Structures are given as structure tokens and as C-alpha cells.
Amino acid sequence: MTSVPKRSETAAEHHWKLEDLFGDQASWDREYALAKEQIKQAAAYEGKLADPAQLKACFELEDELSLHVERLYVYANMRHHEDTAEPTYQALSDKTKKLSVETGEALSYVTPEVLSLSDEQLDALINNSDLALYKKTLEEMRRQKAHVLSKAEEALLAQVGSVTQAPNTIYSMLSNADLKFPKVKNEQGEEIELTQGRYIQFLESKNRDVRANAFKAMYDTYGKLRNTMAATLNANVTKNVFYSRARKYPSALEMSLFGDNIPKEVYTNLIDTIHKHLPLMYRYMELRKKLLGVDELHMYDLFAPLVDEFKMDITYDQAKTTVKESLKPLGDAYLNVLQEGFDQGWIDVYENEGKRSGAYSWGAYGTHPYVLLNHKDNLNSMFTLTHEMGHALHSYYSDSSQNYRDAQYTIFLAEVASTLNEALLMDHMLNKSTDPKEKMYLLTYYADQFRTTVFRQTMFAEFEKIVHERTEAGESLTPQDLSKIYYDLNVLYYGKGMVVDKDIEVEWARIPHFYTSFYVYKYATGFSAATSFAKQILDEGAPAVERYLGFLKSGGSDYSINILKRAGVDMSSPEPIEQAMAVFEQLIEQMEQLTK
Known part of the structure; x- marks a missing residue:
């Protein structure tokens, strides 16, 4: 159809x-x-x-x-x-x-x-x-x-609220409504208008000219507005510093971490530990250069496919079977709940006219969770299924074990259960695969998740930290300052084997997350915690599973850091990030073996 x-x-x-x-x-x-x-x-x-x-x-x-x-x-x-x-x-x-x-x-x-x-x-x-x-x-x-603060001061801050939303509103209007991008030639030589949505599709093209032209067109467009974009980002940073001082926090960073009671070390450890492991990123970039067969690796080559599209047709029923097999390490109790979800109407599976796009897990306390999918018969949809069922089972266990007030877990914890399921599915598929081409396709898929979710989000987190600290110290943040900070970070994170194109210096202007300040680090910590859990479960078996199920049952009954610590993942130490980096290194080694 x-x-x-x-x-x-x-x-x-x-x-x-x-x-x-x-x-x-x-x-x-x-x-x-x-x-x-x-x-x-x-x-x-x-x-x-x-x-x-x-x-x-x-x-x-x-x-x-x-x-x-x-x-x-x-x-x-x-x-x-x-x-x-x-x-x-x-x-x-x-x-x-x-x-x-x-x-x-x-x-x-x-x-x-x-x-x-x-x-x-x-x-x-x-x-x-x-x-x-x-x-x-x-x-x-x-x-x-x-x-x-006092009643009068709180009333005043509440009135300021509508004013301080301005940077985000202005940025959103500029970036989504007013910015017009030029036309770019696609692989067929047709002139297609570049949009935010099409940008990554262009960067995934096999044709290098298509990638380079889209990259240049994107950053030329933002570059023309660099003064306005810098003023908008500056206003957002100033707003954060204003609130942190008004509410007597030591810094804007500590104010943002206070809500979840996250120690500052969690943030700084992440950056420091990733810095220590940047040679792994450089090694991956060298491998990417070799696989693409290019003399120089450019920023617009980061999304280029490393292996010819390996088509995997996976029906919904096959996806359910594979997901269940991959989650066997979590034990029978977990698998029984998973099966109940598959059989008892938790999931809305296929696309229909007018249906909301994307996927999510949701629900209300006292009733089983629900999952919305728009399933296609491919690898991505199978990963979406296990991801959303990870969320669903987290909610199921939290709701079953906690009273209403303590059942809701934080955003800091939310991505752990979903990403753990993905890690176990990937491990299962890599162990089962006998086709070198399929294996390379899977390894690339997983390695790029490390690149985008751990390294790139940590780089964003470091950029936010630097620009806020500069403002707190009374220093300027001109468009040139922002571009230099951002460019230097790219050089640091990608290494000498990469040609860090000058255009990338204005990428800070197209990252909407910078208007939800100090949020992106949670992607990297969540991914690292999940990878650490997966490693412990696969290495230790039953004791690690018991700890992990304890984590799922904890909901929001304690502070996030304590819940994770009790389950064997201490995010205030570098260890979970070290464990994630060990997995990343294994992936690179397997890829290197396959390219010999």
C-alpha cells in the first residue's frame, strides 16, 4: 500500500x-x-x-x-x-x-x-x-x-518571566521562520531548497560535492546573521546569570543542576574524562577517512555513509522476537512484562492518516504504560521499539513499586533504561552477525551514536560552560569570541587528522539546545550510565541484573545520583564514562579488524 x-x-x-x-x-x-x-x-x-x-x-x-x-x-x-x-x-x-x-x-x-x-x-x-x-x-x-526570595521579590521575578523568554522566542522565530536557505543540487543534479530538515539528508549523500555545498550553504546563511544570533545567545546567557545571582546560587551552572540535586562534579567529570579519551575520537576519524577513501576528512564528511546502504528488512513480528532475545540477560521477570506489553495492547504500531509522527512512551499512574510507534520494517524501527519499551518498563516498575508521589523519575534518569535496551540489542546483533558487511553496518551505526551522543553533546556542554563563565567574569562575548571558542573546541574534539573547516565556527548559531541551557550533558551521562549498566549485566549476570531492576523500581523516590549509585553506577566518578569509552574502543578495534 x-x-x-x-x-x-x-x-x-x-x-x-x-x-x-x-x-x-x-x-x-x-x-x-x-x-x-x-x-x-x-x-x-x-x-x-x-x-x-x-x-x-x-x-x-x-x-x-x-x-x-x-x-x-x-x-x-x-x-x-x-x-x-x-x-x-x-x-x-x-x-x-x-x-x-x-x-x-x-x-x-x-x-x-x-x-x-x-x-x-x-x-x-x-x-x-x-x-x-x-x-x-x-x-x-x-x-x-x-x-x-521574599513575596515581593518573587512577584517581581514572576513578572520578569515573560521578558526573559524573549531570547528563546526570538531565536526560534529567526531560525525556524525567517531564515531562508539557498537551493542546493542533489545527487540527481536537481536544485532543491535547503531546509533544517533536509540538511542531514544532504550530509548523508554519497556525493561529496552535494555534502560540501549543503554544508557551505547552511553556514553561509547563519554567518550572515552572526551579529543578531550572538546578541540573542548573549541575552540568554545574561538571563541565566541574572537568575542565578538573584536566587543566590554560586553560578548559572550550579543553578541548573540544583533542581535534580546533581553535584557540579558530574558535569566537570564528564568533560575531563572525555578530554582524556579524545585520542579514541581521533582514531575513529582516521578510520572514517580510510573507509571513505579520501585524502582529507572534512566536517561535511561526518555523516557520509561508511558502508554501502545495507538493507535490513525487519517486520514488526521479527523485531519483537529479536528485541526479546536481546533482552534475555535481564531475566525472566523482565521478559514476562515485556511480553505482556507486546500482547496486551500497550503499543500503537503503524502509521495511519493524521497520526502523530515519531515515537514515545507515555501513560498515567495506576494503568500500564503506552507506546506510540510509526513502525517501518527496518533496523531503525527495531531500535525505536526496544528504546520505547525500555521507557515503558521503567515506568511499569516505578509505578508498581512506588506511591504516586515518588513514582515519577527525572529526565536525568529517563534515557538510561531506553539506551540500555539499545545497547543490549546492539550487542546481540553483533554477536549473531556473520556477514562482514552487516557487521560493519552495525558497528558504524553504534560508533556514530558514541560520536553524536557522547562526544558531540559533551562538546556542546563545554561550550555552554565556557560562555557562561566568561559572562560571570564580566568578559565580552562578541560574535568573534563565540566563533573562536566554538572553532577551537571542534579542533580539540576532532583532532589533527580532521580538516576543521572555517565555516563550522558559526554552528553555535544553529543549536537550539543552547536556549535550554545546561541540558545536553544529560544525553552524554544517560548514554554513559546505560553503557555501564549493559557492561555490568553482560559481565556479571544475576547480581548486576538485580541492581538494575532495583534502579527501575526506584522511580523518583530519591535523588537521581543516589538511585544510580545504589544500582552500581556512580555518575559523580569518572568510572561509568570510562566504561563507555572501553566499549567505544572495542567497536573501533572490531572495525579496524574488518578493514584490514
Whole structure:
């Protein structure tokens, strides 16, 4: 079938069972009405939260309300994602967004009121046995207290909020709406307009001229706006420094790490350990140069295919079988839950007209998780399946083992379970493969994940650290300064075997993540933690599996670093990154063997 089928034309066995969340529209409506009633009850506790019994009742109401809103919101949006053109569920989705805002407003007094209590009162509440279930919540509030200002100052900062969103908004408009790129010739010699979406496709071309021209066109376009882009990025950095000083943090970096209670060493260790292992990156670049058969390796060669496209046709059923086989090291208990997910309507499998693109794992506490796919019969889709089921099983184990308040894990932990599944699938496929061409294809696929997720994201993280420290020291950040910092980092990370083209110096201008500051390091730490877990599971077996399942069951019951540490991965030390680098080195060695 060449055209995309309508939802009604796809098999029900490949649809998720949202009835497990709400049996029908009437039950959704009843829960919505109940939530609306409970919102009215929220005001009853205002001004009374110093009393443990009143505080407990308030927290209980908060939990009930929050769960109702979560269930309503998740259901409405997942129905909407089945067919985004269908207006009924678009309206339901909008309705729950408003409900969510109403709930937030009705309970907005809780944190400020608790924080207005004296340290002695707060300590008494934290140690009150009747509030044991909320001990972590109260401890977290106390931890935040040092950075919460007076009522008048908080009101002022809230008003500044809409102004400080400006850098991100302006950047987004510039980069996505106003920037117009020239036309570039594709492999067939046709003039095609360059876009953000098509850029990587051009860089993946076998034709080197196509790659070089697209690369030059992209950075020439950004280069023309370098002054505006620098002013916008500068404004964002200044905003972060303003907030960190207003809220009495030692630095903008430490402010961003505070939310997840991540020690600064996690960030600096990542950069230092990657620096130590940069010779591995240089070695990979030499190998890339040899495989491409070029005298000089340029920045536009980084995405060029190293092996002829190795076509792997993998049906959904084959993908499920292979994923399950690859996850055998995690033990029968894990595999049984995985099978339940495959069989019991957790997954919406194929594309249909109007369906949301991409893939995700989502759900509401108290019901099994759900996974949205747009499955194609290829290797990428099989990796997507195991990735999303990693998230789903993390949620399943967290929800089954923790109360509602402690079940939600942080973004810092979120990518660990999904990436671990990918690592085990890759290990399984490499061990099973007998075809040198297939093996090389898989090794390249995996090595490039290390390059893009660990090395490149760490380079971004280092750039953010440098530009914020310069601003904090009162130094300037002209377009020339930003370009020099960025260019020098590329030279450091890719090494002398690589021709670091001058055009790359303005790449900082096209990285949207720089407007969600100090976020990208989580990609590198998550990937490293997952690789470390995979290595321990494959080397040690049962004891490592037991620790890993303990990690999945922990949800958000403790700080992320502690949860990982208990499971055998200490991200405040260089060890997990060292273990990831050992795996990367093995990949390079296998690739070198195959090219002899």
C-alpha cells in the first residue's frame, strides 16, 4: 500500500487499548466532573498548613487531583494523537490543558505557605510520623528555601518571566521562520531548497560535492546573521546569570543542576574524562577517512555513509522476537512484562492518516504504560521499539513499586533504561552477525551514536560552560569570541587528522539546545550510565541484573545520583564514562579488524 491508510483501515490488533484507561467517554466525563469539584476544595486549607493534619489532608487532595488530571490529560492527548485531524479529541485535549492550569492555580499557595514557616516548624513537619509519606516533598521544599526570595521579590521575578523568554522566542522565530536557505543540487543534479530538515539528508549523500555545498550553504546563511544570533545567545546567557545571582546560587551552572540535586562534579567529570579519551575520537576519524577513501576528512564528511546502504528488512513480528532475545540477560521477570506489553495492547504500531509522527512512551499512574510507534520494517524501527519499551518498563516498575508521589523519575534518569535496551540489542546483533558487511553496518551505526551522543553533546556542554563563565567574569562575548571558542573546541574534539573547516565556527548559531541551557550533558551521562549498566549485566549476570531492576523500581523516590549509585553506577566518578569509552574502543578495534 503506497498511500497512508485511514485509522479505520488499520488492524485493531495493532492499536493500543486506551479502554484500559477509560472504558468510554462517559467515564472520562465523570472523572472530569470529579476533578472540577475537587479544585473547589483546595482553598479550604489555605492559611492552615502549619497544622500537620491540615497539611496532610492538603497533600492528599493534591495527589488525588493531580492523578485525575494526569489520567484525563494522557487519555485525551493519546486519542488526539491517533488522528490529529479529528476535532473531538483536539477539543478534549484543550479542555484538559485548561483543567491542568486551573489545578495549578488552585494549589499555587501550598509551596510558598510551607516555605514561609520557620526552620523549626519545617523540621517538626519533616519529622512528624503522620507525614512520613510526604517527608521527601518537605525535605525538597526545605532544600529550595535558601533560593526562594521574599513575596515581593518573587512577584517581581514572576513578572520578569515573560521578558526573559524573549531570547528563546526570538531565536526560534529567526531560525525556524525567517531564515531562508539557498537551493542546493542533489545527487540527481536537481536544485532543491535547503531546509533544517533536509540538511542531514544532504550530509548523508554519497556525493561529496552535494555534502560540501549543503554544508557551505547552511553556514553561509547563519554567518550572515552572526551579529543578531550572538546578541540573542548573549541575552540568554545574561538571563541565566541574572537568575542565578538573584536566587543566590554560586553560578548559572550550579543553578541548573540544583533542581535534580546533581553535584557540579558530574558535569566537570564528564568533560575531563572525555578530554582524556579524545585520542579514541581521533582514531575513529582516521578510520572514517580510510573507509571513505579520501585524502582529507572534512566536517561535511561526518555523516557520509561508511558502508554501502545495507538493507535490513525487519517486520514488526521479527523485531519483537529479536528485541526479546536481546533482552534475555535481564531475566525472566523482565521478559514476562515485556511480553505482556507486546500482547496486551500497550503499543500503537503503524502509521495511519493524521497520526502523530515519531515515537514515545507515555501513560498515567495506576494503568500500564503506552507506546506510540510509526513502525517501518527496518533496523531503525527495531531500535525505536526496544528504546520505547525500555521507557515503558521503567515506568511499569516505578509505578508498581512506588506511591504516586515518588513514582515519577527525572529526565536525568529517563534515557538510561531506553539506551540500555539499545545497547543490549546492539550487542546481540553483533554477536549473531556473520556477514562482514552487516557487521560493519552495525558497528558504524553504534560508533556514530558514541560520536553524536557522547562526544558531540559533551562538546556542546563545554561550550555552554565556557560562555557562561566568561559572562560571570564580566568578559565580552562578541560574535568573534563565540566563533573562536566554538572553532577551537571542534579542533580539540576532532583532532589533527580532521580538516576543521572555517565555516563550522558559526554552528553555535544553529543549536537550539543552547536556549535550554545546561541540558545536553544529560544525553552524554544517560548514554554513559546505560553503557555501564549493559557492561555490568553482560559481565556479571544475576547480581548486576538485580541492581538494575532495583534502579527501575526506584522511580523518583530519591535523588537521581543516589538511585544510580545504589544500582552500581556512580555518575559523580569518572568510572561509568570510562566504561563507555572501553566499549567505544572495542567497536573501533572490531572495525579496524574488518578493514584490514
